[in-house]
Amino acid sequence: MDLTRLTLSEIQAGYRAKSFSPSDILRALEARIRTVEPTIQAFLSRDFEAALRRAEEADVSLPLGGIPIGIKDVINVYGDPCTCASKILQGYIAPYDATVIALLKTAGAIPFGRLNMDEFAMGSSTENSAYQITRNPWDISRIPGGSSGGSAAAVAACEVPAALGSDTGGSIRQPAALCGCVGLKPSYGRVSRYGLVAFASSLDQIGTFARSTRDCALLLNIIAGSDPMDSTSLDQSKEDFTAQLGRDLKGVRMGIPKEYFVEGMDVRVKATIEAAIQQCAEHGAELVEISLPHTEYAVSVYYIIATAEASANLARFDGIRYGYRADQPKDLSDLYLRTREDGFGNEVKRRVILGTYVLSSGYYDAYYLRAQKVRTLIRRDFSAAFENVDVIVCPTSPDLAFPIGERTDDPLKMYLADIFTIAANLAGICGISVPCGFALEGDHKLPVGLQFLGKSLDEARLLGIADAYERVSGWSKEHAPI
Amino acid sequence: MSSPDLDVRHIARLARIALREEEVSTFQGQLSRVLEHIEHLKKLDVSAVEPTAHTYPVFNVTRDDLPKASLTRDSVLSLAPRAANNLVVVPKVVE
Numbered sequence: 233m234d235l236t237r238l239t240l241s242e243i244q245a246g247y248r249a250k251s252f253s254p255s256d257i258l259r260a261l262e263a264r265i266r267t268v269e270p271t272i273q274a275f276l277s278r279d280f281e282a283a284l285r286r287a288e289e290a291d292v293s294l295p296l297g298g299i300p301i302g303i304k305d306v307i308n309v310y311g312d313p314c315t316c317a318s319k320i321l322q323g324y325i326a327p328y329d330a331t332v333i334a335l336l337k338t339a340g341a342i343p344f345g346r347l348n349m350d351e352f353a354m355g356s357s358t359e360n361s362a363y364q365i366t367r368n369p370w371d372i373s374r375i376p377g378g379s380s381g382g383s384a385a386a387v388a389a390c391e392v393p394a395a396l397g398s399d400t401g402g403s404i405r406q407p408a409a410l411c412g413c414v415g416l417k418p419s420y421g422r423v424s425r426y427g428l429v430a431f432a433s434s435l436d437q438i439g440t441f442a443r444s445t446r447d448c449a450l451l452l453n454i455i456a457g458s459d460p461m462d463s464t465s466l467d468q469s470k471e472d473f474t475a476q477l478g479r480d481l482k483g484v485r486m487g488i489p490k491e492y493f494v495e496g497m498d499v500r501v502k503a504t505i506e507a508a509i510q511q512c513a514e515h516g517a518e519l520v521e522i523s524l525p526h527t528e529y530a531v532s533v534y535y536i537i538a539t540a541e542a543s544a545n546l547a548r549f550d551g552i553r554y555g556y557r558a559d560q561p562k563d564l565s566d567l568y569l570r571t572r573e574d575g576f577g578n579e580v581k582r583r584v585i586l587g588t589y590v591l592s593s594g595y596y597d598a599y600y601l602r603a604q605k606v607r608t609l610i611r612r613d614f615s616a617a618f619e620n621v622d623v624i625v626c627p628t629s630p631d632l633a634f635p636i637g638e639r640t641d642d643p644l645k646m647y648l649a650d651i652f653t654i655a656a657n658l659a660g661i662c663g664i665s666v667p668c669g670f671a672l673e674g675d676h677k678l679p680v681g682l683q684f685l686g687k688s689l690d691e692a693r694l695l696g697i698a699d700a701y702e703r704v705s706g707w708s709k710e711h712a713p714i
Numbered sequence: 715m716s717s718p719d720l721d722v723r724h725i726a727r728l729a730r731i732a733l734r735e736e737e738v739s740t741f742q743g744q745l746s747r748v749l750e751h752i753e754h755l756k757k758l759d760v761s762a763v764e765p766t767a768h769t770y771p772v773f774n775v776t777r778d779d780l781p782k783a784s785l786t787r788d789s790v791l792s793l794a795p796r797a798a799n800n801l802v803v804v805p806k807v808v809e
Contacts (some may be wrong), residue, residue: 327789420769434768463775464768532752543729550730552804557795564805565730573732581731586745588729589720602755604765609758611766644747660769688770 235260236390237711240299240447243393247292254287254298254342257393261300261344265391268714271372273364274386276305277313278345286342294340296454301336302386302395305346306353307438308427309333312343316429317361318351320575321555330427331462332396332438332455339454347395348382351577352546353403353431355379356649359640360579367636368411369712371676374633377407380441384411387441388712394442394451400432401534402628402653404439405665409628409681412667414708416440416448416695419688420660421466423452424459432541433464435534435657444708445666445699449473452691468689476696481704482516484697487621491527492652497630500671504680505627508668508705512625515704520621524613529606530655535647536590536603537658543587549575582643607658614659618687623697627652628665628681632673652683662686664698667707679710720745 235257238246246252262280269275283300290298308314308326310333315321333343350360358366358381366381368374369389376385380397384407387395397404399417408415417439428438440451457470488509493502513519551557551571558574561567576584590599617624631649639646656663668682682701686694702708722742726733733741787800796803 324793327785327793421772460777464770464772466770466772526758529755529758532755535748536752536755547730551795553790553802554793555795561805564807567805568730569727569732572730576731578737581726581733581737582741582745584729584731585722585725585741586748589725589745592725592728595719598756599752601765602760604767605760605763606755606758607766608763609760611769643744644751647748658766658769 236264238393239443240393240450241444243299247298254290254292255284257298258284258287258300261391268389268391271367271714272369272385272389272391273366274347274382274389274391276315276317276346276348276363276382279312283342283344290342291340296336296450297340298342299340299394300342300344300392302345302347302383302392303333303343304349304380304383304395304397306349306398306429307333307396309343313346314429316352317349317363318575318577318580319362319556320549320571324555328427331424331459333427335455335457341454344392345386347380347386350379350381351580352429352542353379353398353400354542354579354583356402356406356646357634357639358382358407359636360577362577365636368633369714370412370678371633371673372714373635374678375410375636377410377629377633379403381407383441384408384413384415387411387413387443389714390711394440394447397439397441398428399437399439399657400435400538401657402650404441405628405653405663405681405683406650408441408665409683410633410679412679412710412712414442414445414448414664414666416452416664417656417662418452418456418691419662421464422662422689422691423455424457424462424465426459426461430545432538433545434541435538437657445664445695445702446474446477448664449477449695466689471692473692473695475692477699479696479700480516481512481697481700484517484623485520485621486512486517487520487522487617487624489522489524489527489617489624489626491524492626497627498632498671501627501630501632501680504669504671505682508682509625511705512701522617522621522624524617524655526606526609526613527655530610530658531647531651533603533606533610533658534650534654535586536599537607539583539587540591540600541587543584543591546580546584551575579643610655611659614655614661614687623694624685626683626685628683629653632671632678632680656685661688662691662694664694666698666702667710668705669707720749
């Protein structure tokens, strides 16, 4: 048995049957990481010895006892680095646990390793990391998606059984699709963001990567819940998200948004998605054509709201209290200007500048306020759609994983890659990407992801439907060739 | 084509980011294209639409005003780029 290929649920079962121990799993993962990591480069850092000590003391009767979980480098874990893949936080050691980390530790899990990402979660390819390029385990000449590309690649390359990421405009679902794993973005307010370094506070949400929908449900059971440290977390956030696992697709009303099947999508992605939807129908789902008429505005609204919020959130990186500080500043202004010049990468600079512009005097109404109003129209589209369907089904990404370097000089083209994931963040609803087949590109099989979107706080049903699709399709059992 | 309204050099100063000359021109071109793309929002009539700041109606969340444990002074100061005498050291700001 290859211990690195097991799902979280299979690891739990193995612990309880005493087939293997948490230390066995940690050692197997470490050996795997040493083999593949020189190529994949998903980890920014990891402390194997510390994780092994926790594994030796693990109580496997706890809900996630002895389960190692990789952590995106944007979530604080006490005593570990937390750089957000930025030079401006080089050397920063987290002085506290994020709420999700405290909850995972209480449930017995072992946070293991810091996973690469686009700097401050800004990007769709993980190429904006200040430290390294992460490679897609299905084709190492291609990007893993982003911004949580390290999390997706580590799960897909069997370096960890599951990982945490963050999703502001698709940063969990898109890399999950491109790397062939399952990625869940919970509803806004479902999971506390305390200890998540903020990018766009009205959009950010912590979520999970795993090799099955069931595993995502098990993790959400632990990390969901209201938290006095995050006033946007909701009281009604705790429930059993495994409640609908094992159901079938009979009678499920699936909305197919016609705006999500437009020109410009990769034809192989389109064909794979259409076949997956047909398979749902063959297993009893009722397909309903729906319209989300403001879809074409989502990317524009997002790049106004997200950059505006980012320009405010990233003001804290000023070289005073933590992180990098420029050498020998002439005065305070020089310290700010040069610290941020040296500390931030190009994409972060671009977005902070754009966000500052759309909030600046004379432009606020034309850009930011207008974007917030169009955001209302996008929310209404989804509210109307969910009156008639249980779940919306569509592609996660219009593209397959693209070659490293292909889009780094064209930010607008990179932004448009998020076209199918962004609206869920603007509307605050939940979404999941599950593997639904492959497209051939030369000698390589490249994964395609099917996205299910559920209404706000309807994760239990969303997970039930995604799990039902996963079991009839079987694609989640495929492993990357690395 | 560049957007006449966007002065990258000025906005970058407002954002406290120094830019090199070549960055100014690169960003000017790239951000102008992004701004052209988002122009289509102006087609929509939103005069009667309320803005959405948050997707879930949660307002005025408060907690009891009680002291509780926080990070220790040493753990905070150990993260500062420069510290001395239990204080963060910064350039002189008052002449």
